[in-house]
Amino acid sequence: MTTKSNSSSIELIDRFRDLATRFINFFWKTIKRNLKTYTMIFVLIFLFVLFWVLIGNTFIGPRNISNLTRAMTIISFLAIGMVFVIVTGNIDLSVGSATGFIATVVAFFQVHLFSPLILPLLSALFPGMSGYLLGVISTILAVIIALIVGGLIGFWNGFITAYLRVPAFIVTLGGLFIFRGLMSAVTGGKTISPIESSLNSIFNDYLPREAGVVIAVLVIVFIVSNTLWQRHKRVKYGLEIRPLIYDLIKMFFFSVLVAGFVFYMNLYEGLQIPVVMLVVVAFLFSYLAKNTRFGRYAYAIGGNKEAARLSGINIKANVLKVFIFMGMCIGIAGIMFVSRVGTGAPGGGETYELLAIASCVIGGTSLMGGEGTIIGALIGSLIMVTLDNGFVQLNVPNWAQYVIKGLVLIFAVWVDVATRKTRE
Amino acid sequence: MNNNFILEFDRVTKDFPGIRALSEVSFKVKRGEIHGVCGENGAGKSTLMKILAGVYPYQSYEGRVFFNGEELMFSGSSIRKAIEKGIAIVYQELALVSQMTVGENIYLGREPNQKGIINWNELYSKTQDILAKYKLKIPFASTVGKLGVGQQQLVEITKALSEDAKLLILDEPTSALTETEVDTLMSILNTLKKNGVTCIYISHKIEEFFRIADTITVLRDGKTINTVSSKRTTVPAIIKMMVGREMKERFPKAEHKMEDVVLEVKNLTAFHPEYPSRVIVEDISFCLHKGEILGIAGLMGSGRTELVTTLFGEYGINVQGQVIVNNKPFDIRSSRHAMNQGISLVPENRKDQGLILEQSVLENISLPNLQQFSTALAINKNQEVKICNEVVSKLGIKLGSLSAQVNSLSGGNQQKVVIAKWLVSNPLILIMDEPTRGIDVGAKYEIYKLMNILAASGVAIIMVSSELPEIMALSDTIMVMHEARCSGILKRKEATQERIMTLATGYE
DSSP: OHHHHHHHHHHHHHHHHHHHHHHHHHHHHHHHHTHHHHHHHHHHHHHHHHHHHHHOHHHHSHHHHHHHHHHTHHHHHHHHHHHHHHHTTOOOSOHHHHHHHHHHHHHHIIIIIIIIIIHHHHHHHOTTOOHHHHHHHHHHHHHHHHHHHHHHHHHHHHHHHHTSOOOHHHHHHHHHHHHHHHHHHHHTTSOBOOOOHHHHHHHHOBOOHHHHHHHHHHHHHHHHHHHHHHHHHHHHTTOOOOOHHHHHHHHHHHHHHHHHHHHHHHHTTOOBHHHHHHHHHHHHHHHHHHHSHHHHHHHHHHHOHHHHHHTTOOHHHHHHHHHHHHHHHHHHHHHHHHHHHSSBOTTTTTTHHHHHHHHHHHTTOOTTSSOOOHHHHHHHHHHHHHHHHHHHHTTOOHHHHHHHHHHHHHHHHHHHHHHHHHHO | OOTTEEEEEEEEEEEETTEEEEEEEEEEEETTOEEEEEOOTTSSHHHHHHHHTTSSOTTSSEEEEEETTEEOOOOSSOHHHHHHHTEEEEOSSOOOOTTSBHHHHHTTTOOOEETTEEOHHHHHHHHHHHHHHTTOOOOTTSBGGGSOHHHHHHHHHHHHHHTTOSEEEEESTTTTOOHHHHHHHHHHHHHHHHTTOEEEEEOSOHHHHHHHOSEEEEEETTEEEEEEEGGGOOHHHHHHHHHOOOOOSOSOOOOOOOOSEEEEEEEEEEEOSSSTTSEEEEEEEEEEETTOEEEEEEOTTSSHHHHHHHHTTSSOEEEEEEEEETTEEOOOOOHHHHHHTTEEEEOSOIIIIIOOTTSBHHHHHHGGGGGGGBOSSOBOHHHHHHHHHHHHHHHTOOOSOTTSBGGGSOHHHHHHHHHHHHHTTOOSEEEEESTTTTOOHHHHHHHHHHHHHHHHTTOEEEEEOSOHHHHHHHOSEEEEEETTEEEEEEETTTOOHHHHHHHHTTOO
16 A cells, blocks of 8 residues: 555656656747847846835836836837838838927827818818817827828838838938928927827826726737637647647736736726737737748848848838838837827937837847847837836936946847857 | 979878868979869869968878978968968959059058058059069059959969969969950969969869960869879860769669650840849750759859859849740749749758748748748748648758757758758749759768659759769759850760860860
């Protein structure tokens, strides 16, 4: 009796040990494959702990986390588009000016076009319409205009880069000046205000707490059903599937992350509208990168242009598309910017291009092209915002903030270079 | 050691992983002579010269090399020391800074200076002196980029001479030169000889040896075959020495059944994309049948690669002539267009043109074929994995998983990945440019077998290769190219190595 129970418990321990080793191996492999991204996650955690210790509980309180994640959105929208641009081996220095330019265009539209021209027309046609509703229409039109102008800016940059073969660095450096100039032209050097309150709330408002809960539930349902659906499809194709436990843990992790974030934000005012939008856009662009031909082609072009060309890929058309997508991101950033500031003023968006590029690079995007992820860029942008936020609360002098941010950027690239060396 | 000889190789052997590049090479070079070294691609010429240049240090090879009576013992990477000893090499690919002037190039890295400030007057007067000494007419203040290739070559030679070279090695100096430029080079070499400079002259073009070389050494498969005086030999004798190897069982035997014509090329002419006046493919015509392997032979730079990349729509410009694919006229536009007509190209250089080294095997294989398993909105990744798995096992590519980086594979397996890329597209016509370059014998054999299987299944294959035995063993028809033109088309039975070599050197 004793021997029997003894052997079965040994068996159990063996099975457990086996499972544990496989587990550790699996996670070690995933970490090694994305070493850059994980290093930066560790840096982020380190920063959070550091500021928590130095500043105290207010730093990780719901209010501060809410402000911090909101503050990262504008640069993050730009960084998401920038990942694609850099992955194809190009660069866009014009995004900061273009963001400011679009913000003034949108303000100009609402203040100088919609209010004096379209508004009287609409009120005449639909006399019962409330002023708030008219404002919403104005805002919807403003968003559409921002996306179109952004797309055109992207087309301009992309066409000259891809088809007229002027290096992207030069084209967009030119763009940096051009859009800054146009920004002054639109505003005439004066601040344009007031914008509609509905436009104002895009960046600054919160979703009702109940909506947050509904979103959390929907996202978790999606995570679970999608994971199971993917497993089912792999079986149908006769492909090997990972042990269920891996997927369960993964599902659990992401579900807790989503539910936890929503819960935590609801402790303050609720989910922030720009953060929800950022997650949606990031998801779409990640999908674009990983699951579409366009995404694959972008990485191939940056990885080896010649091989991509000889594989039948139209390089010019794809680079143009990348810039147009970048332009749409600029459009969104422009809307967010005008919404945050509440006015259209000259001088907006200065150095945003550099912050966006830095976010990408800190998040593991290689300036040589061919490498980079959206999630990495978001982590990069979160690191920068965390530094900003923590430094302000610690009253770190301005000069030191710049110095430390610069050092972090260099450190991130050094990590990349150093790990690359060991790979060789 | 006899002082008559400036250089002596004594049983030099050099091994690379899997390959013996040099096997007991021995020969001597007399002081003041022009010594020709010839051999097929891969005969060991470049390896030998790299030992002289200090690229492969002492003890990385066996045997001994004597220069000026003393043994060469370069340690580490000692290219600079070789130059100091008086050994100068002018490589096939010129290493000049095209934005700098002739004088700047000649003294690059050792500009006459006082405390770091360059003395330009001294630099240019020295340049002038050395040009005058060897009676070279080069505008010494002009930027190198403005000079023709021939004159650039002379700048390289002048640079070597200015460093007081006692032994000048020219590696394929005439491959990019026009006839008149070759004449100039020859007369300059004669002048140098009168000035007491010894010269080793490496070339594919056998007739050139008889114009200037005093002695000719023939290398084959890493061995010295013979060193003869050029006055006591003939071109056919040299060709025979170069190719006269025994054919071993290195090739799988297969008879191909040729069916209908799938590709007809009539009077194809194309021009260089950057220098539109330079003809890269001139008046080429041939026919390719279903199930046929057409071998394209020729020396490097004879226009083989240019021909196939032009057919694939990715190189030549102002393409004239007619191409007919499957009885329909095909107008050459882009690689995508060619692929849609069923033409695939396994490019010459797998690392630069065939693969994205940092990406996974899966991503590489599916890159040209994504349309097969994707809609505009999504790639069917399961289908992708399935198809890639199939082709990987079909070709016997050895890898841990499809997500392995291509970088981590061996050369042979990398080459198979490139081939896999194009097999997934089910080509009608498969063009393979140097399909076995730089891979070991075993992997070569497998690729040959694969080519035979493909041909048997009805694929028409065009193979460009520098290795004559490979061309002869696999091809049903052999087209030989010389200076952008087709210098002959041979049936498999008519082809001998001598005959191909004669056509390839344009000696017929």
